[in-house]
Amino acid sequence: MLRRCAKRVEAKGAYFSYEVFMTYTAMMLLADALERAKSADRAAVNAALASSAFKDHMMPYGPTHFVNGQNTGAQPLLTQVVGNDIKVVLPPAYREVAPQFPLKS
Numbered sequence: 001m002l003r004r005c006a007k008r009v010e011a012k013g014a015y016f017s018y019e020v021f022m023t024y025t026a027m028m029l030l031a032d033a034l035e036r037a038k039s040a041d042r043a044a045v046n047a048a049l050a051s052s053a054f055k056d057h058m059m060p061y062g063p064t065h066f067v068n069g070q071n072t073g074a075q076p077l078l079t080q081v082v083g084n085d086i087k088v089v090l091p092p093a094y095r096e097v098a099p100q101f102p103l104k105s
Contacts, residue, residue, distance in 0.1 A: 005020075005021070005024050005058065006085070016086070018079065018086060021058065021086060024058065025057050025058050025059060028054075028056065028057060028058075029049075029052070029054050029057065029064060030045075032048075032052070032054045032056070033045050033048040033049045033052060033054075034048070036048040036051075036052075049066055050066050052064045052065065052066060053065060059074065059077070060077070060088060060094040061073060061074060061075050061077075061094070075091075077090065077091070077094060078090035078091075078099070080097075080099055080100065082097050082100060
């Protein structure tokens with residue numbers, strides 16, 4: 001899914017940066033909540049987010065699960081741009097490429 005989104009962004013002449021990547025993920029989560037809430041009412045959307053088990057995101061970890069507003073399904077990842085692409089380098093369980101130090105262009 002990540003590569004497909006990157007191609008759509010690049011086809012419009014834009015750079016697929018980390019901010020674009022995270023915005024796609026956030027909008028997909030919000031769209032899921034709106035569909036499940038069957039309303040744009042703030043309370044209904046918040047309730048849908050609170051009961052979220054969204055897993056069709058671009059992040060390499062488990063389903064979204066909010067506890068007191070915090071996504072407990074998430075975990076920290078370290079990314080690095082390698083060959084003009086965003087790759088996960090840590091933690092090892094989700095590593096796409098080994099970290100490069102110093103960076104090679």
